[in-house]
Amino acid sequence: MPVLTRLIPSPLAVDIRPGALDDLADVLADERISRSGRLAVAISDGSGARLRRRLEPSLPGAEWFEVGGGTIDDAVRLADGMRSGHYDAIVGLGGGKVIDCAKFAAARVGLPMVAVATNLSHDGICSPVSILDNDAGRGSYGVPTPIALVVDLAVIREAPIRFVRSGIGDAVSNISAVADWELAHRVSGERIDGLAAALARQAGEAVLRHPGGCGDDGFLTVLTEGLVLSGIAMTIAGHTRPSSGACHEISHALDLLYPRRAASHGEQVGIGAAFATFLRGDHEGALLMARTLRRHGLPVVAEEIGFTEDEFVRAVRFAPRTRPGRYTVLEHLDMSPERTGEAYAEYVAAVAG
Numbered sequence: 001m002p003v004l005t006r007l008i009p010s011p012l013a014v015d016i017r018p019g020a021l022d023d024l025a026d027v028l029a030d031e032r033i034s035r036s037g038r039l040a041v042a043i044s045d046g047s048g049a050r051l052r053r054r055l056e057p058s059l060p061g062a063e064w065f066e067v068g069g070g071t072i073d074d075a076v077r078l079a080d081g082m083r084s085g086h087y088d089a090i091v092g093l094g095g096g097k098v099i100d101c102a103k104f105a106a107a108r109v110g111l112p113m114v115a116v117a118t119n120l121s122h123d124g125i126c127s128p129v130s131i132l133d134n135d136a137g138r139g140s141y142g143v144p145t146p147i148a149l150v151v152d153l154a155v156i157r158e159a160p161i162r163f164v165r166s167g168i169g170d171a172v173s174n175i176s177a178v179a180d181w182e183l184a185h186r187v188s189g190e191r192i193d194g195l196a197a198a199l200a201r202q203a204g205e206a207v208l209r210h211p212g213g214c215g216d217d218g219f220l221t222v223l224t225e226g227l228v229l230s231g232i233a234m235t236i237a238g239h240t241r242p243s244s245g246a247c248h249e250i251s252h253a254l255d256l257l258y259p260r261r262a263a264s265h266g267e268q269v270g271i272g273a274a275f276a277t278f279l280r281g282d283h284e285g286a287l288l289m290a291r292t293l294r295r296h297g298l299p300v301v302a303e304e305i306g307f308t309e310d311e312f313v314r315a316v317r318f319a320p321r322t323r324p325g326r327y328t329v330l331e332h333l334d335m336s337p338e339r340t341g342e343a344y345a346e347y348v349a350a351v352a353g
Contacts (some may be wrong), residue, residue, distance in 0.1 A: 009235050011126065013148040016224045018217065021051070021152035024091075024116065025058045033112060033147060034088035037061030040111075041091040042078055042102040047118045047159065048094040055093075062091075070097030071133040072104075072141075079105035087111060089147065095119045095163070100130040103143040112147040119159040120167035120223055122265050123174075123243055125149060126231030137256065145235050151224050153217050161297070164214045164223070166266025168296050169273075171226040172289060173247040174204030174233075176273035179280060180245030184327035193237045200233040200242035208292050246279075246328035247272035249319035254307070256322065257315055263305035270298050271305070275316075278347045279329045290351040300351050302344075309348075313341045 012031045015023070028034040039062040043052055052064055065081055068074050078101050082090065090109075092102025093116040106113035107130075117125045124131060126149050130141045156164065178201045184190040203226035212219030233242035240248075250272035255262045262268065270293045278286035290300040299305050302312035317340055320331050335343065 008232070009128075009145050010232050011146055011149050011228075013150075014126075014228060015149070016151045016153065016221055016228075018154040019152060020150050021055070021116065021155060022058070024055065024150055027148060027150060028089070028114065031148060033114065036088055038086060038088050039063070039091055040065060040082045040085060040087045040089075041093055042067050042098055042105070044094040044098050046094070047155075048098060051093060051118065051155070063087075067094070067098050067101045069133075070100060070131075072139065075101040075104035075130065075132055076108070078102070079108040082109055082111075089114055091116055092146075093118065095159075096121055096124050096131075099146075100124060100132055103146065104130040104132060104141055107143040113144070114148045114150070115146040116150045117224075118155050119163035120151075120156055120220070120227060121163040122167060122170045123227040123230035123234075125151075126228045127240075127243075128231070128235045129240060140240070145231065149228060153220050153224075156220055156224075157215060161214055162264060164220070165296055165298050166264040167223055167227055168207060168214075169264075169266030169268075169270030169293065169298055170243075171207040171223060171230065172204050172292065173245075173269040173273035174200040174226075174230055174243050175208065175285075175289070176247045176276045177241070177243050177245035178204075179282075180276065180328040181241050183280070183329060183332060187332060188327055190327060193242075196233040196237035196242045199229045199236070203227070203229040203233070208289065214296060241326075244323075245326075246276035246319065246330045249322050249326070249328060249330060250275070250316055252322035253315040253319040254312075257318060258307070258311065261306050263299070267299055267305055271300060271302060274300060274351065275344065275347050276329050278350065279333060279343060283350060286347070287350060301348050309341065309344060313337060313344055316340050316344070 041062045089112045090106040091114045092099040128145045185192040207226045230243045247269045251268035274289040
């Protein structure tokens, strides 16, 4: 009988533990990513610049490039600056903006990219997507998955706790995103990849149900692994569907409608996920999600991130326009402004009880 299988692009190495950063050079050599030490390292002027002093002795052949921000122009400048060198790989050392710029630049110059995350604010650390600002607002650019991922939990604990909380909201939102994907499959026949859905959902469930807190290495390990699995799920599916449903549509709408007052991505998608779960009729699941978010210090209603009820209702109504062609519970219900307001009031009453 023929053996049918598929190859899944995924990192050669995933190192998540306290002190992992000190072994970065060994990981690169052991996995044959860079034995020569010829590396281009992208950093920010914040945490990356501080860590440079710590890493320079173990990476004597590296050249360091400062990334000014998270725009498409920043990423192109980074790629152009690296063209004159003969590097084995590109290392993105920092938060989401640096890693997204490094992923884009690596794809542009045809080099493998190593993600060294200094915070856990979202699931982009291991995803095949770079989110970069452009003249039209913000764009998603397809890129190869990082060839390796290193997360030093001691470094993560030094970052502001809001970054961990944001990652929690992003991971938990997978549960709602997969439910929307399954809804689209039932209603419109959209193809669903069972493996991608399973990875994304279990990543969210593991974070949702873990009893630990933001300062606990066990919880931080599960959260990091969940964000990694989210990225791999998107790679398997070939799009962001496993991790992006009504929850992300609502967040994108808040960003577009109120750009100067937008909260963190994880806070917004966390609220969006709990509300979307409530709209699907899974009130028990929505309450569990809200309790978990609250336990970790995340908001559960729009007022807690500075939006009025009317503003949030407007964003929910606008949300389907942010992802044309994507079918979620918002498109399915197609609620009037009045019904949207009633549903949100019911949700607020339920999570406040």
